[in-house]
Amino acid sequence: MKISYNRELCQGHNRCYMLAPELFDVDDEGYAVLKVEGEVPAELHDKAQLCVDNCPEYAIELTD
Amino acid sequence: MSDTKAPVEDWATDFDHTHPDYAAGAPAIWDDLRKRCPLAHSERFGGMWVPTRADDIKAIADNDFGNYTSHEVVVNEYANNDEMMPPPIGGAPPITSDPPFHADARRLLLAPFAPKQINKLEPFTRQYCHDLLDVALAKAKDNGGVFDAAIDYAQHIPVRVIAEMLGLPPEDGDRFRTFIHHIIENPIERELEEEETIEYYLDAQIERHRANPKPEGEGDLIDHLLSVEIFGEPLSPEHVRGTVVLLLIAGIDTTWSSIGSSIWHLAQHPADLERFRNEPDVRIFAIEEFLRLYAPVTMARRVAKDHELRGQQLKQGDWMLLPFPAGNRDPEAFEDADQFIIDRQKNRHGAFGLGIHRCLGSNLARMELAVALEVFTERVDDFELLDPATVRFSTGQIRGPRELPLKVHFDA
Ligand code: HEM
Ligand code: SF4
Numbered sequence: 237m238k239i240s241y242n243r244e245l246c247q248g249h250n251r252c253y254m255l256a257p258e259l260f261d262v263d264d265e266g267y268a269v270l271k272v273e274g275e276v277p278a279e280l281h282d283k284a285q286l287c288v289d290n291c292p293e294y295a296i297e298l299t300d
Numbered sequence: 301m302s303d304t305k306a307p308v309e310d311w312a313t314d315f316d317h318t319h320p321d322y323a324a325g326a327p328a329i330w331d332d333l334r335k336r337c338p339l340a341h342s343e344r345f346g347g348m349w350v351p352t353r354a355d356d357i358k359a360i361a362d363n364d365f366g367n368y369t370s371h372e373v374v375v376n377e378y379a380n381n382d383e384m385m386p387p388p389i390g391g392a393p394p395i396t397s398d399p400p401f402h403a404d405a406r407r408l409l410l411a412p413f414a415p416k417q418i419n420k421l422e423p424f425t426r427q428y429c430h431d432l433l434d435v436a437l438a439k440a441k442d443n444g445g446v447f448d449a450a451i452d453y454a455q456h457i458p459v460r461v462i463a464e465m466l467g468l469p470p471e472d473g474d475r476f477r478t479f480i481h482h483i484i485e486n487p488i489e490r491e492l493e494e495e496e497t498i499e500y501y502l503d504a505q506i507e508r509h510r511a512n513p514k515p516e517g518e519g520d521l522i523d524h525l526l527s528v529e530i531f532g533e534p535l536s537p538e539h540v541r542g543t544v545v546l547l548l549i550a551g552i553d554t555t556w557s558s559i560g561s562s563i564w565h566l567a568q569h570p571a572d573l574e575r576f577r578n579e580p581d582v583r584i585f586a587i588e589e590f591l592r593l594y595a596p597v598t599m600a601r602r603v604a605k606d607h608e609l610r611g612q613q614l615k616q617g618d619w620m621l622l623p624f625p626a627g628n629r630d631p632e633a634f635e636d637a638d639q640f641i642i643d644r645q646k647n648r649h650g651a652f653g654l655g656i657h658r659c660l661g662s663n664l665a666r667m668e669l670a671v672a673l674e675v676f677t678e679r680v681d682d683f684e685l686l687d688p689a690t691v692r693f694s695t696g697q698i699r700g701p702r703e704l705p706l707k708v709h710f711d712a
Contacts, residue, residue, distance in 0.1 A: 247656065
């Protein structure tokens, strides 16, 4: 499972950062910063899905 | 006031969010409209459109084609001709600003409202919630267990915190609420005397800040606005004042409403109360579910150019209401949309708006809501509504309980 994040769509709702601080950090202006590159570790798959399902701007995507 | 309003014949063609019937029954009105007329209309306020589907609301908020302007975001009946703050700036940047100015005005405020800054205010907020309950519960003890969670608790929290952030005297809280009442709850009541206006009050406060500059890094938000630059220049006095007006009013009725609605829910759903109180891990989901189902904020736009939407012809200057709370209850976007599901796992709600105007205070509002509910459920052991008929919801664009009498059972 791979995760990607589109900075153009992100409006800084910070839902991802609250749900999965292992996957997302937040910069000084409140925009998300993806912490992992490419493969999501198996133990974080559920959390990655949560980020996708709660981002109001559809800025996060998972691919196989 | 509102009781003189003409009755609404049909919400699909005569919509009026300031009507008392709306305060009582808005969710049922949205559900009905979504099914039979997803873009309702009204001749009131000079002509207004009302979408209720989540996808329409998101598309309008995203405004990819520049069909709408944020120049005015509260529906009113006055002609707007503020020459000091013409489009795309508007009277209260960034909420009244359009691109491209909006992004520059907004960027000035992002850092102080980012999560890590806001978290520093948590201990202060928590202590204040305890202080409020010390007083409220003592009052209830002398009063047969009765106190008002909206008046004695919820309404004070955002006022105290934003006064702290802006560097305004905390004892002026009642005045802030009066200003807000004039601006949001009753924008069409009457013209005000100069000394009654928020502008008059804030000019004196801003002047006080200007005369007492603080060392780098020690200032409050007003000091911040006086020190930052836009396009290489200090902000104009009108910009500073407009933004302070915005920061003062944007967070008060809104957060008050959210805290109040959540307590209203918990008072009626003991199983949810139990889980909120005993399962800290569920709170992160519960907070978002409160925000979704009881979203307090409906915004407005003006149509910027004639265009067609859902088969209707929209004219420049028409009002476009953006009822985010209606979108949050759309069954196309949420499973069991009308149910409160305390650990809802899929929750892309738009309570804080969508797109470029996403609530700047969302991290602050969430922190306040979470802390207010944690402290409340910790301190108030056993409570219920005194009487469902005595709960009063607001009319207008900010929806929440303005009176919420509770009965506390102390000997439990
Ligand atoms: C539960 C509480 C709150 C809710 C539901 C809420 C909701 C909203 C919504 C829906 C918008 C979008 C406006 C639009 O699209 O035109 C917004 C914007 C805004 N909110 Fe909040 N708000 C809350 C609390 C706060 C707080 C505590 C503050 C702090 C001062 C705040 C400051 C702002 C500002 C400055 C904007 C304008 C952002 C922009 O235009 O770029 N809000 N809010
Ligand atoms: S939830 Fe979406 S919009 Fe919000 S910070 Fe994360 S990526 Fe950005």
